[in-house]
Amino acid sequence: MFKQKYSLVLLALLLLFGIVLAACSSDNEDAEEDPGTQEEEEETEGTEEEEDEEEKTEGPQVGGTITGAMYSAPAGMFNPIFYEEAYEANILSFTHESLVGQNESLEFIPGLAKEWETNDDQTELTLYLEEGVKWHDGEEFTAHDVVFTYKSIADPDYVAAGGIRTSYVTPLLGYEEFNSGETDEFQGVVAEDDYTVTFKFAEPNINPLYYASFTIIPEHVFADIPVADMPEAPESRDAGAVIGTGPFKFTEMVEREQYVLERHDDYWQGAAYLDKIVWKVVAQSVMTGLLESGELDFIADPNGIPPADYETVEGFGNIEIIEQPDFGYQLLGFKHNHRTAEDVEAGAIEPDNWVPNEKLANPEVRQAIAYAINREGLIDGLLYGRGAIINSPIAMQFWAYDESATTNYTYDPDQAASILDDLGYVDVDGDGFREDPNGEEWVLNMDYPTGNEIRERSAPLIEQMLEEVGIEINLRQPKEMSAYVEDLTNDNSDWDLYLLGWNLGSADPDPLGLWGIKDAYNFSRWNNPESDELLNNALKAPEAFEQEYRQEVYAEWQALFSEDLPALLLYAQNSLWAYNNRLHGIEPLPYSMYDNPHLWWVDDAE
Template identity: 30%
Template sequence: MVKHWKKGILPVLSAILVLSLTACSGAPSASNGGKSSDGTGGSGSDSKQVNATALAKAVKNDTAPIKGGVINYALVSDTPFEGILNPVFYDGNPDFEVFQFFYPSLFSIDSNLNIDDKGAATISFSADNKAVTVKIDPKLNWTDGNPVTAEDYAFSYEVIGHKDYEGPRYDSFMTNIVGMEEYHAGKAKTISGINVLNEKEVTIHFKEPNPSVKSGLWSTPLEKKVFQNIPVKDMAGSDPVRKNPIGYGPFKIKSMVTGESVEFVKNKDYFHGEPKLDGLHLKVVNPNVITEALKSGEIDWASYPTTRYDEASNPKNVQFLGQEELSYSYVGFKLGKFDQAKSLNIMDPNAKLANKSLRQALGYALNNEQVGKQLFHGLRVPATSLIPPAFKGYHDTNAKGITYDPDKAKKLLDEAGYVDTNGDGYREDPKGKELVLHYAAMSGDATAESLAKFYLQNWKDVGLHVELVDGRLLEFNSFYDRVQKDDPGIDIFGGAWGTGSDVDPGGLYGRGASFNYSRFTSEENDKLLKEGVSVKAFDDNYRKDIYNQWQAYMSEEAPIVPTLFRYSLEALNNRVANYDITRGKEYGADTFANITLTAEKAEAAQ
């Protein structure tokens, strides 16, 4: 499915960081120092590699569709969804998977990931590119019957910019809006740079032109009539978010068991016409049983764990679609804390991982090529930078990154003074003190623990003593709660970012970005991130050069080490038709509204 969400959980095209942080599932053997039996770090003879570039992008089904029908969708997770069903407040991919059906982005994107004119709203720029006018489709209504207005769109900015807002979306993109900082500081009652022109049009004025507006403009309104009397600090926990959420998408919620299941019915008043399906039933399905659920026909549609994909034994009643993700897996290193009052990341010079040679060594120790081949069948490959290849114009194809090189890891540690002084097999710190690092990893399917242990073994192989936080994997919501709050018991953490359609990494790694979980800051990082969204960066070649410099700089500093670039998989029953995952496809804005079924019951595997 097309996810037009920006980084770090901000709404589509704006800085929505879809935390697609499902833990990696499965792991290769950690024997032989993480190398395969032939010493190459390969996958082993029993690993069947997938030609990822040959994966289909659209289902093939020429059978005449039935009228209506209900599709069964699996939210594949070993934990419940939290139930923060609003793009302004959520911070986890499971919640996104729920509200994507009723609360999508206002905007559609083209093949270059820029906003086009096919969505529920369009944009136009002023001559100097310092202002953008958003025009909302006159037919777009909330599912409670009220029109989606320019006031609603402006209100979402007012909530995000409010001093009591505790979510992650108040970042450098927001502070570039004229009057936003004064409003946030309580010096103004309104945001002077946001001007509502009429019921359906609003203009946003920026201090400086920002090319990210073309792809990363904040993309979701918040219904003012519903939320205006709720204190901002209480909104995330309020009934309109948790119990009775509304939206304007092709479906609306009929009933819900929070954390477990949602029954959707079609939104007959959807602005682009009544959806083809009568409804959609969503339920949480454990990754360990998703294959059987698909085989039996209990489930029609699911994001499929790449660890379970095997072309020889895949269910024959299911079609698989795949594409490069706008995302990457990573390990990150805690270097400080986030000052909520100042909305700033503050580095701690005494952090365990303050030495960049130690951070680099931790990265060079990880055999991600073996993980990608042996565990993910080639559907994940070693990551070389913090801009994934799906950003065709901005990923540095020449970047070498921090890839598997245990000898280099050992050399870096030796030179930095991390040596084993007592003969126990583990290195002490440069002062001769015991060095024990604590790694936070998320639970996932049955192989998630094996992957975590594989990384621990990789680190042990270069003499580093790393243990799991609390001695176990952490449940998704607990993991992010502790990482976000800078739990002092966490030194290293592993997850993945879904970047969304805007290449600007400032929402993840800026000085004021709450998603900057490592808390790394520097003047050079500030400078490069600022240049990447400057007036000069409207020139694509200039912007590419700046982001190449930034990718190299972050690889050198290593506050985050990307581990794997990813391909996503979706599995769909053979009765599903008219579904395409290609980014920028002409009807992409209405992907869910256009899905049809060609049989009353799902096809079961023979």
Template identity: 30%
Template sequence: MKLKKYSKVLSTLAVSALLLAACSDSSSSDPGKGKTAKKPEQVDTAAFPAKVSNDKADVDGSLTYGLVSDTPFEGVLNLAFYAGQPDYEVLQFFEESLLSTDDNWVYDQDGAATYELSNDNKTITIKIKDNVKWHDGNPVTAEDLEYAYLVIGSPKYKGVRYDSQFQLVEGMEAYHAGKADKISGVKVIDEKTISITQTQANPSMLTGLWTTPLNKKYLGDVPVDQLEKSEKIRKNPIGFGPFKVKKIVPGEAVEFERFDDYWKGKPKLSSVSLKVVNPQVAVASLEKGDIDFAVVSADQYDQAKALKNIELVGTVDLAYSYIGFKLGHWDADKSTAVMDNPKFADKKLRQAFAYAINNKEVGERMYKGLRFPANSVVPPSFPEYHNKDMKGYEYDPEKAKQLLDEAGYKDTNDDGLREDPNGKEFKINFASMSGGDIQEPLTKYYIQQWKDVGLDVEMLEGRLHEFNSFYERVEKDDPKIDIYMGAWGTGSDPDPSGLWATTAPFNYPRWVNKENEELLKKGISPEAFDMEFRKDVYNQWQELVHEEVPVIPTLFRYSLSGANKRVKGLKIKGGQVEDWYEVAVTADTPEK
């Protein structure tokens, strides 16, 4: 399953490209049923390194990157506007943020800019290094970062990056409301220096602050509400990353060439060719040497591990899969979620849905251990904040039936399916996206398990939905969708407000909860500079989400990729390639 992308930090803004994998016995709707059903061999995820082992001498060569997807990439090629994982995979080669992060996802001084934090922890001063240039040759300036704040904070901005971190910037509220022409808390000091002041001290200043500039000279003549659809973003994007865009075949392929004036120095690869590769042939393409790198899904793991010309690398991903309930709608005029759908208002009903499904079986049998049950909406890739002691919704169909009985959902006509508390037919439309051979069997598996406890769930319109159109309908709160199966790349900032605040566009369930808002605010309060305080807040928050179940977290994921043995310097961090500048090849052609 491809992920929707939230994260706003990291020069690499990662999402995993991992796809739902094929089940070895898709004839059964339940991987735990049937005489022939056997637990498959589990993948020893600890055996995979995070970095390729090739240490031969570099050659000045090119690399072919396989974007594993059964749909075209949308082509929103700017970090301030994109939302889906396929577009990110294109962006990673030519766009980046000014500040880089250390192994704990905290900003360090090794990026394209350095920073200083004021004594009161309210103001960060960012100084861009002198040799940082856009691909058009112009220098990256402080005004370019200011312009990013002016665009994202604009009331005409159509994207999804305007979140709690932006709202904390001093003067942002007045600017966003159209009452000011500038943002008082964003000050250009000189050509290379800018300060950003927030209304309160906030620990996410060093993990979640937006530090990705927009090329003001290039984009400034395009109205804000037209930027996302402009040719300057979709056809001729400009960044300051290690590679620049040479040619785009919309939705299918991109040719990148080395940016010789990259601030770190001359990248090791002369060029990169990116092409969309269907999940079913990704490993075969690696085997033939048609591509040098691709994500490997669980259904193709056995085939991939047998190849002699590739090396498998991987880490636990900054991501989770989930099943979401549509609890309301998005009020675009007020930029807020409104929880007004009575269908799933009873949390006992939502809890019953969670107890009815067996994610342990799914992880073991469908994914060979490359997925494992998610007990929380904070993945274990945040070891300091993931509440590992919290018990998730383990498979308990009797508990599910009990909760449904208590909530008044009973089978009143003896047809095996429950009616609602008013005795009326209770049908649920389940939306699921395409992506990998297992998606349909998995969707049907969940449907069957819900049916086993008396819930009448049907696949929306009897089919899977293409990634882009699926999320368009979810975002627009299509009334035909009752529940949906999605996945999030969380980003590297532990603050979950961008996905869960009432004012967050990415709050797709449209969950509104007073305690949720209070805990999210505490998590980025001055007191949260105390690590133990912040951990306690996020533990409470995870328990609240578990209790209220606006979504059912289903699976955490291990990101596994295959790299041709001629690839050198490639390292995976949080499910993504950490730095394409460092990647090289040691032969002119791929091993086959």
């Protein structure tokens, strides 16, 4: 059984108590005993007042508002089981919580669950929950909320409604029977009592806490709303109706402009010091100036301050910068297949129905494209060197990342041209662009979203690189992120190349949630049975209880990925998070700046 003692709340209370003591001390307790002149007495009195004022401002203060910025507006989905974007996560990170969290070493630590234990064969994980936790509307959090959350994700209507997180429930006992509608009972998550919940797995599970780490939603709010209707319900979208257990409540919004979070006074770890956190949607080009002027207090996820502005921001006297490797990557995706219109309409992901994209069907064509792209040039020119080439869709911070197993597509336009020549992609009509082996026009459509300025700037550069080796690119007008993701998910039949970035989960290196054949996030519609076999083997007990075994399997999978290329990984950008030095209590994790925000405070609170 895992147990951890909490000291943060006690420390906060002690610091707060210290402030109270300082405020109660007498300014003049020694004044009558001072034998000096009246002028000396007044000077001494002034000094004591200044010292006392300093004492008052030491340590956390209650009150104040901070303002953060993101350069693209949230799409508007604030239900943890349905959201898709990092911009929505910027809200949910403060409003909702999970049973377990992670520390700076990526080890699981208590969250809404205070302790846990597994049975001998790792088929059951029992968690004991914190008591007295209140939802934002005052209702009590219980094990029944946990059951409801996972039952909703396992629901037969979940995927059709737009849900994409089935990877958290597929290993659970009885998932197939419940999801297919054979039974109304879900055996996978059971409330033993109000404060004890058991996760039951169909087979021994190597990492049960990962599957228990999903964010919890309130049963009493959603119980009467069918899963199919949840995404459009006010409780998933409207400020004031979104209910979590986190330290801040989502109370106001001016859609696409401003989002306001207010302190949850009944927060189970103690009310936050800050009164409010205000999110503003700000163009990336003006963020730095607003940071200097104090109109913004922090810029963090998803991409922080622009690398081009690093030295400028570093010169500001009022700003602290956190730089560390990003827990994610940017990619150029290749559409291997497209879904049918019927499957899109039905919300179904049926690989047997997919239509192959003949323009990119040959893996050697995708490899030629990879050789034609100067990734190092993108890092030097756009990131000012603050990033690294990554050749596998596993975060470099994980033990499973294996550079030696992958193919490093170094910039080699001659190699790219030679591959295409050998395949019969040559310029037949003399217009400078290659036709396909049948002599037909060969044009690749390329799409990308707005919001991330560096990604926007990379699109025409990639177009130019590909056209330099004779590949004609139709670079289409960028779309706002929410519309872009909808089109990407629906698989418009003429998409070929797409730009996207992923912020990866930190719980486990398992990439199934993004690259498994039937995963909704598998936007390339990569249909490679060998890949799925390897990914599932890496999770299969008892062999997978040994990390060395998993390393070997993931190395083989990374080699397959870089050969078959559902996407070319462009780079992992360094995270450049910045915050005003009036803000205190920031203790970043490897994957986020938002750790324990209830302990954040400002030294000029009113």
